[in-house]
Amino acid sequence: MPELFERHFSNRARQMKASDVRELLKLLRQSDMISFAGGFPNTETFPVELIREICDDVLKEDGARILQYGITEGYQPLRESIAGRMRGKGMDVTDENVLVVSGSQQVIDLVGKVFIDRGETMIISAPTYLTALTGFRMYEASFDPIPIDDDNMRMDLLEESLKRHATEGKVPKIVYALPNFQNPAGVTMPEGNRRRLVDLANEYDFLVLEDDPYGELRYVGDDIAPIKSFDDEGRVIYMSTFSKILSPGLRVGWVLAEPAILRKLIIAKQSADVCTNGLSQAIASEYISRGHVDPQISKIREIYGRKMRTMLKGMDEFMPEELRWTKPEGGMFIWATLPDGVSSTELLDRAVERKVAFVSGRAFFPDPDDGKSTMRLNFTHPSDEMIIEGLERLAGVLETGIRGRTRTA
Amino acid sequence: MPELFERHFSNRARQMKASDVRELLKLLRQSDMISFAGGFPNTETFPVELIREICDDVLKEDGARILQYGITEGYQPLRESIAGRMRGKGMDVTDENVLVVSGSQQVIDLVGKVFIDRGETMIISAPTYLTALTGFRMYEASFDPIPIDDDNMRMDLLEESLKRHATEGKVPKIVYALPNFQNPAGVTMPEGNRRRLVDLANEYDFLVLEDDPYGELRYVGDDIAPIKSFDDEGRVIYMSTFSKILSPGLRVGWVLAEPAILRKLIIAKQSADVCTNGLSQAIASEYISRGHVDPQISKIREIYGRKMRTMLKGMDEFMPEELRWTKPEGGMFIWATLPDGVSSTELLDRAVERKVAFVSGRAFFPDPDDGKSTMRLNFTHPSDEMIIEGLERLAGVLETGIRGRTRTA
Numbered sequence: 001m002p003e004l005f006e007r008h009f010s011n012r013a014r015q016m017k018a019s020d021v022r023e024l025l026k027l028l029r030q031s032d033m034i035s036f037a038g039g040f041p042n043t044e045t046f047p048v049e050l051i052r053e054i055c056d057d058v059l060k061e062d063g064a065r066i067l068q069y070g071i072t073e074g075y076q077p078l079r080e081s082i083a084g085r086m087r088g089k090g091m092d093v094t095d096e097n098v099l100v101v102s103g104s105q106q107v108i109d110l111v112g113k114v115f116i117d118r119g120e121t122m123i124i125s126a127p128t129y130l131t132a133l134t135g136f137r138m139y140e141a142s143f144d145p146i147p148i149d150d151d152n153m154r155m156d157l158l159e160e161s162l163k164r165h166a167t168e169g170k171v172p173k174i175v176y177a178l179p180n181f182q183n184p185a186g187v188t189m190p191e192g193n194r195r196r197l198v199d200l201a202n203e204y205d206f207l208v209l210e211d212d213p214y215g216e217l218r219y220v221g222d223d224i225a226p227i228k229s230f231d232d233e234g235r236v237i238y239m240s241t242f243s244k245i246l247s248p249g250l251r252v253g254w255v256l257a258e259p260a261i262l263r264k265l266i267i268a269k270q271s272a273d274v275c276t277n278g279l280s281q282a283i284a285s286e287y288i289s290r291g292h293v294d295p296q297i298s299k300i301r302e303i304y305g306r307k308m309r310t311m312l313k314g315m316d317e318f319m320p321e322e323l324r325w326t327k328p329e330g331g332m333f334i335w336a337t338l339p340d341g342v343s344s345t346e347l348l349d350r351a352v353e354r355k356v357a358f359v360s361g362r363a364f365f366p367d368p369d370d371g372k373s374t375m376r377l378n379f380t381h382p383s384d385e386m387i388i389e390g391l392e393r394l395a396g397v398l399e400t401g402i403r404g405r406t407r408t409a
Numbered sequence: 410m411p412e413l414f415e416r417h418f419s420n421r422a423r424q425m426k427a428s429d430v431r432e433l434l435k436l437l438r439q440s441d442m443i444s445f446a447g448g449f450p451n452t453e454t455f456p457v458e459l460i461r462e463i464c465d466d467v468l469k470e471d472g473a474r475i476l477q478y479g480i481t482e483g484y485q486p487l488r489e490s491i492a493g494r495m496r497g498k499g500m501d502v503t504d505e506n507v508l509v510v511s512g513s514q515q516v517i518d519l520v521g522k523v524f525i526d527r528g529e530t531m532i533i534s535a536p537t538y539l540t541a542l543t544g545f546r547m548y549e550a551s552f553d554p555i556p557i558d559d560d561n562m563r564m565d566l567l568e569e570s571l572k573r574h575a576t577e578g579k580v581p582k583i584v585y586a587l588p589n590f591q592n593p594a595g596v597t598m599p600e601g602n603r604r605r606l607v608d609l610a611n612e613y614d615f616l617v618l619e620d621d622p623y624g625e626l627r628y629v630g631d632d633i634a635p636i637k638s639f640d641d642e643g644r645v646i647y648m649s650t651f652s653k654i655l656s657p658g659l660r661v662g663w664v665l666a667e668p669a670i671l672r673k674l675i676i677a678k679q680s681a682d683v684c685t686n687g688l689s690q691a692i693a694s695e696y697i698s699r700g701h702v703d704p705q706i707s708k709i710r711e712i713y714g715r716k717m718r719t720m721l722k723g724m725d726e727f728m729p730e731e732l733r734w735t736k737p738e739g740g741m742f743i744w745a746t747l748p749d750g751v752s753s754t755e756l757l758d759r760a761v762e763r764k765v766a767f768v769s770g771r772a773f774f775p776d777p778d779d780g781k782s783t784m785r786l787n788f789t790h791p792s793d794e795m796i797i798e799g800l801e802r803l804a805g806v807l808e809t810g811i812r813g814r815t816r817t818a
Contacts, residue, residue, distance in 0.1 A: 005643075005669050008582045008616055010548075013523040016676045040478055048472035055464050055688075063457035067656035069449055102511055102660070102682045109681045113547055114422040118527065135680040138522055139419075173417045207417055234414075247476035249687030251511070260414050267425045271544040272518045273511045277686050278658030279464075 012140055021130060021359055024348075028357055034390035036377040037357040039183065039332060042307075045300050046247050050292055051283060058282040066278040072270045074100025074254070075278065078285035082254050085288070089215075090229030091238065097256045099265055100276045104213055104241035104253030106269070108135035111209055111237065113268040114261070115173055116141045123161065123175040125153040127335070127364030127371055129183045129211065132176060143366040144172060150326065152182055152189035155196050162204045171204045179227055181214045181331025184364045184376035188329055191224050198230045207261075208236045216245050216297045218330035219305030234258035242284050244332075245297055250280040304332070304380050310387050311379040318395035322402050325377075332380045335361070338373040339402060345372065347401045356393040421549055430539060430768055433757075437766055443799035445786040446766040448592065448741060451716075454709050455656050459701055460692060467691040475687040481679045483509025483663070484687065487694035491663050494697070498624075499638030500647065506665045508674055509685045513622055513650035513662030515678070517544035520618055520646065522677040523670070524582055525550045532570065532584040534562040536744070536773030536780055538592045538620065541585060552775040553581060559735065561591055561598035564605050571613045580613045588636055590623045590740025593773045593785035597738055600633050607639045616670075617645045625654050625706045627739035628714030643667035651693050653741075654706055659689040713741070713789050719796050720788040727804035731811050734786075741789045744770070747782040748811060754781065756810045765802040 006014070021037070028035045058066060073079065079095040086093050101107055108131065116122070116139035124132070126145030133143070144165075146158045158175070165171045177197065179189035189197075201208050210227045228236040234257075241253035255265060269275075287293065311334060315325060325336040338344060344360040351357060361374025382390060415423070430446070437444045467475060482488065488504040495502050510516055517540065525531070525548035533541070535554030542552070553574075555567045567584070574580045586606065588598035598606075610617050619636045637645040643666075650662035664674060678684075696702060720743060724734060734745040747753055753769040760766060770783025791799060 005616070005667070007614070008524055009673060010522065010524050010526045010529075012526075013673045013677070016523075016673055018672070018676060019679075043473035043477055046473055046476045048468060048476065051476065052465060052468040052472065055468065056461060059457060059461040059464065063461065064452035064455055067455045067457065067460065067658040068452055069652075069657045102686075105683045106681065113419065114425075115417060115419050117419045117421075120419075131680055131683070134676075138677065138680050205416070207414070243478075248478045248683075249476040251682065251684070251686045258414070263427070264418060264422045264425055267427060267543075268422070268547065270428075271540060271547050272515065272681070273660065274514045274540070274657075275660070277511075277660045277689060279688065280686060 012138055015137070019130065019134065019363060021363055024357065024359065027352060030355070033355050033357060034382055034386045034393065035357045036379070036382065036390060036394070037359045038378055038381050040381045041244055041248060042303065042380050045303055047292065047296060050287070051247065054283050054286045054290070055279070058279070058286055062282065066282045068278065070275040070278045070281065072266050072275050074098065074276060075281035075285055077289070078281050081285055081288040085293075086238070086256060090225045091256065093256050096259060097262060099255050099257070099262055099269065100281060101253045101255055101269065102273055102276045103243060103248070103251040104211070104239045105131060105135065106272070107239040107253065107255045108132050109138070109272065110255070110265045110268045111174070112136050112139035112141070114264045115207070121172045123158065123172045124366070125177065125182070126366065127184050127361060127374070128176065129178060130363050132211070133366055145366050148182070148185055148187060150187055151193060152179060152187045153177060153193070155193050159200060162200060166204060171206055174207050174209055175201070176209045176211065177227065178211045180212055180224070181217065181328050181333070183214070183331070184333050184359070184361065185335035186326045186328030186331050186333045187335070188224065194224065194227045195230050197227055198236065201235045202233055206235070210236055210238045212238065212240045213244055214331040215240065217300060217304060217332065219301055219308055220329040228256065237261060245293060245300065246284060246287060250283060251277060252280045252284045307379045307384060307387060310384050311377070311391070314388050314391040318391045320395065320399045320402050323398060332378055334377045334379065336375045336377060338375070338398065339405065340373060342401050342405045343372050344375040347397055350401070351394060351397045354393045354397055356390045356397070358394065421547055424546070428539065428543065428772060430772055433766065433768065436761060439764070442764050442766060443791055443795045443802065444766045445788070445791065445799060445803070446768050447787055447790050449790045450653055450657060451712065451789050454712055456701065456705060459696070460656065463692050463695045463699070464688070467688070467695055471691065475691045477687065479684040479687045479690065481675050481684050483507065483685060484690040484694055486698070487690050490694055490697040494702075495647070495665060499634045500665065502665050505668060506671060508664050508666070508671055508678065509690060510662045510664055510678065511682055511685045512652060512657070512660040513620070513648045514540060514544065515681070516648040516662065516664045517541050518547070518681065519664070519674045519677045520583070521545050521548035521550070523673045524616070530581045532567065532581045533775070534586065534591070535775065536593050536770060536783070537585065538587060539772050541620070542775055554775050557591070557594055557596060559596055560602060561588060561596045562586060562602070564602050568609060571609060575613060580615055583616050583618055584610070585618045585620065586636065587620045589621055589633070590626065590737050590742070592623070592740070593742050593768070593770065594744035595735045595737030595740050595742045596744070597633065603633070603636045604639050606636055607645065610644045611642055615644070619645055619647045621647065621649045622653055623740040624649065626709060626713060626741065628710055628717055629738040637665065643670075646670060654702060654709065655693060655696060659686070659692060661685060661689045661693045716788045716793060716796060719793050720786070720800070723797050723800040727800045729804065729808045729811050732807060741787055743786045743788065745784050745786060747784070747807065748814065749782060751810050751814045752781050753784040756806055759810070760803060760806045763802045763806055765799045765806070767803065
């Protein structure tokens with residue numbers, strides 16, 4: 001009697017529904033499907049043997065402690081290692097600024113708890129990370145979407161929006177930004193815009209949530225310093241994860257923030273899941289201290305860089321000329337735009353019939369009427385051969401879709 | 410500039426503060442302190458070598474899958490094993506009713522998301538599990554506290570309260586119950602009351618959240634079937650954990666619910682932390698399938714049973730006659746009540762000076778004016794020798810406190 005419980009659900013739960021992407025991912029278990037849909041790292045990159053070795057060592061040396069409850073802040077040696085790495089990227093932090101979390105998605109949830117009241121407006125880019133939208137919606141946020149271009153969030157439009165909010169007397173508290181190889185669009189925010197964003201935060205009194213899961217995955221060009229490295233008022237909350245440089249299954253991420261903010265995040269985490277997995281934290285800590293991170297990042301850059309080049313070359317070769325797409329310098333995704341009026345959602349059904357999948361871009365926009373002609377393509381998960389085969393299949397579907405539309409237009 | 414961020418915090422975050430208990434636990438790291446304060450299992454019980462062996466095997470056999478993102482619902486063999494064990498306790502469930510979570514505290518958080526709107530009233534026992542209070546408060550719940558007696562929640566007072574709510578036209582949606590060896594009071598709900606609670610749920614149209622972390626830890630008497638085993642309308646959400654029968658550091662728990670409810674919990678978890686740790690789930694699954702759980706439970710029952718008897722005997726021997734305390738049949742805690750007007754919070758300061766600690770009972774009541782003369786004593790964490798030594802120290806402090814009060818009265 002499911003309808004029985006409708007009365008009992010919260011307002012937010014009545015709005016909850018399984019995402020299209022989630023449903024799609026279930027379809028993709030078919031073995032002959034070539035999927036550009038997921039956002040998964042390639043298991044080929046996982047250092048399974050190293051993890052086995054470390055796991056065995058840490059359980060032997062410190063098993064009882066690792067298997068006991070830990071403090072919410074995180075395993076102290078790991079906090080210190082993370083702080084050290086982050087200082088290396090130009091951020092002025094110590095272990096006192098680090099909270100270890102159960103994967104960086106948890107930061108979205110904790111930030112929601114600590115900052116979002118019902119109806120609160122958050123500024124995001126559009127498109128943006130899907131599960132940030134659903135995560136913030138759990139706290140009944142509403143969104144002010146700022147369009148992107150090849151430089152990520154449009155700073156001119158952000159400033160216009162801030163002015164408008166200021167005129168109305170209520171500037172949003174948080175701007176959520178994914179500066180590096182953004183999910184879904186793959187675009188990167190230039191250094192000047194990062195500095196500008198911090199200046200705007202200081203001027204308009206907002207905080208920036210800098211989500212950086214892909215920062216280490218650069219295959220072309222030079223690293224750009226994180227937004228937080230330009231932050232001198234403690235307004236930037238920085239989050240990242242071991243999911244892309246070690247393993248997502250271990251569920252370890254981190255957040256850096258001013259102590260006044262971190263304290264609230266810690267209290268929120270205490271109620272959310274007490275502490276992060278002790279075994280995973282010990283593995284991550286040893287993995288850093290044994291010097292495995294940088295060689296691993298080099299290995300991933302090589303594998304994913306090759307896949308990205310294969311993908312971009314294949315797109316040039318096979319895709320209809322009406323399709324436009326981003327040229328990422330790293331990360332996991334390419335973002336493609338069909339001609340106006342051609343629906344990627346409709347084409348997805350046909351693509352799945354032809355055993356190739358992508359994510360229709362609509363899901364990455366807070367307004368379901370936006371992004372209908374867009375699509376996200378992942379290049380890290382399929383094998384190199386499958387990338388080519390998949391692009392050929394997909395090009396056929398898109399071609400037919402575009403021609404069909406042109407004929408009826 | 411911490412005050413700078415005050416404006417940015419949510420309403421709930423402005424109320425958040427570190428709990429007394431959490432602050433206390435920091436004090437307890439002093440090596441000469443005897444602590445009855447924590448709620449930790451004894452590391453002596455952890456099957457470290459078995460976990461090492463299993464860990465090595467699962468990474469060898471299935472490393473790439475374990476280290477990849479998993480589905481939010483949980484690792485399928487583990488869902489099935491859990492469902493099987495739960496059926497063995499009389500609950501009519503399959504794997505389709507199981508969601509694996511990152512420790513059972515996460516269920517508190519997910520239930521908050523899925524059921525609690527701001528200002529929502531929840532029925533709880535008073536005292537109740539501290540971090541359930543803080544967890545539900547994250548969703549701005551208010552509480553209707555039902556006093557307990559040696560039979561756990563007072564069913565007569567619950568029914569009175571339900572009648573009053575029904576008269577006012579709004580019956581709370583959820584009753585939160587800890588039927589077995591309740592934290593903090595150690596008291597257990599008899600079978601008749603469990604049946605009665607389900608009858609009331611059907612009659613008054615509410616759900617029951619049955620929190621059962623200690624169910625396996627019975628040292629005296631016979632097991633009592635879970636509340637959920639009497640549930641024929643799908644109104645009981647049951648939660649438990651591997652923290653007390655395997656290891657808390659692995660952060661694996663589970664929740665059982667009707668599919669209509671489970672679906673919402675799954676969507677909420679997706680946004681909270683994507684999925685539960687793959688390595689921990691594989692370890693828990695193998696640990697069950699290799700037949701280690703029941704021998705482990707026997708071992709824990711023996712160790713903790715001995716500690717509980719030592720504790721109860723020591724209390725009889727040392728404690729002032731004015732002190733009353735519960736006689737648990739299992740779990741981890743004894744609940745003691747000082748004479749009216751003797752403040753356990755004040756005595757705690759003196760106790761810590763004498764190098765013995767407990768938790769002042771106040772924290773377990775939603776109203777900070779309640780429970781001032783109560784205290785929670787944990788017996789699973791200290792060694793047997795420390796239990797005796799600690800009780801002697803504590804008895805001295807309580808004796809002085811009670812005499813002091815009697816003289817001034």
